[in-house]
Amino acid sequence: MLAMSTPISLELSINDDRVRASVPAHWTLLELLRYELGLTGTKQGCDKGDCGACTVLIDGKPQLSCLILAANAEGKKVQTIEGLQPAHRKAGGVGLDPVQDAFDRCGALQCGFCQSGMMLSARALLNENPTPDRTEIRQALSGNLCRCTGYTQIVQAVELAIAESTGAEPESPSWSDGNPWKSTTSLSGKNGGDA
């Protein structure tokens, strides 16, 4: 059998931290994140590009960390779920990233395994297009599979984040009699309606 290949030395930015690492050639970015750097918010689902749980943002674009060799991330700017709130605060925001906050308030998860990838795909979409319509949201999230929710609350969460960022009145969610978003601010985390 072959000898082990020479480890690859690389330098990249992860959540605005400069990271130097030495990894075997066959390691994926996902393996580097989880097993070398301890960033376990990025999930290892199918590990072959079907589920999207391992989605991270590379230079702002959602990509599958399970189908990218760590060596290929050399010099790239990687953002994982751990970096979402810090990036929001660094940009002058308070509290959670609005996408995270909306996911929380809409209950857009059950088991939560898909959630970090789902929220990063949503964040990338909103960075590129702050007011996508429902079709565009569904297309942007089409690479992230959720086996629990049926996607309804996930799409609603993204729509809530959009509505609040534009100052529009959020649409009443299908599962509520009243409109729980009406009298809330994005920081209260409480249902303000009569639902």
Add this chain to the structure above:
Amino acid sequence: MKDFEYIQPETVEAATAALATKENADWATAKARVFGGGQDLLGEMKTGLEEPSALVNVKWIQGLGGVTQADGGNLKFGATTKLRALEGLFSSGAFQVLSEAAKTIGSPQIRTQATLAGNLCQRPRCLYYRRPEAKCLKKGGDECFAYGGYNKFNAILGGGPSYIVHPSDMGPALMALDAQIEISDSKGTTEMALDDFFTLPSDGDVTRENVLRPDQVVISLRTGLDTPSEWRSTYLKFQERDGFDFALSAVALSLRVQNGAITDARIVLGGVAPRPWRCREAEQLLLGSMEAASLAKRGAAAADAALLGAEPLEHNAYKVPLTKGLLQRALRQLTA
């Protein structure tokens, strides 16, 4: 995934030199693989379908990605051009088929990383081929399990002895624009019609879907239309779900319209045959006036002609009316 040597050349010459070993002249003995976006290859390596001892990454070679002008209004696309870059490029005209096809591929995550050449060279999605324990014809075995097995997703045209369908969307789209493919190895560069690049299982090597050798690198794809400004094109793909799926059937259609009449046409089917499937006789039936009633009649005749030789397997006869419908719908959309 098994370990391998990771080679990152900076030029095409260095890449082809790294690939130019004796064992790499033949797929049966090849140990090195060209590595681009890796969206198919890494998956194959993880399931053990591929176990290369070296990957030659061509993605960082300068000048291998991007779009440039070619002769007579045609375009040249570098092999490592990302599918995501093609998505929003064309909303009308001769090249629209390329953006429409690119949009339907995989998920946003995959399109960001996947390359144009990789989409053409990806391996089949046949359920039996993808199962490591099934040693089918494609993997050097002596039986196509789909033929007598579960074949809902398999070929209705051009099948035998293997019944895979070619999974590429960019293949039919590029063939509808008479594309040429440029290929390099350590001895030099050649260009051929993309139509001649793809092969049928009955053409020779049943384990491959094209003529590319493991010591060769795809360099570019160039459209080859006569007067692209007179052409219009579209891509219609039918999937089981609306996003992130391969085609059950797809139609790439391009038409040359001069003085209100169709004077030339290309029909290339995806998802129904072991290679992008050009329908030359059906194309001829589309020529003529743009008058709606006549066009509808010719469209129906072309659809019948395109599927004339179809030989469905036990579970995929649905692809015949589906493909006929897609072709006629594509024609209506392009002539509306």
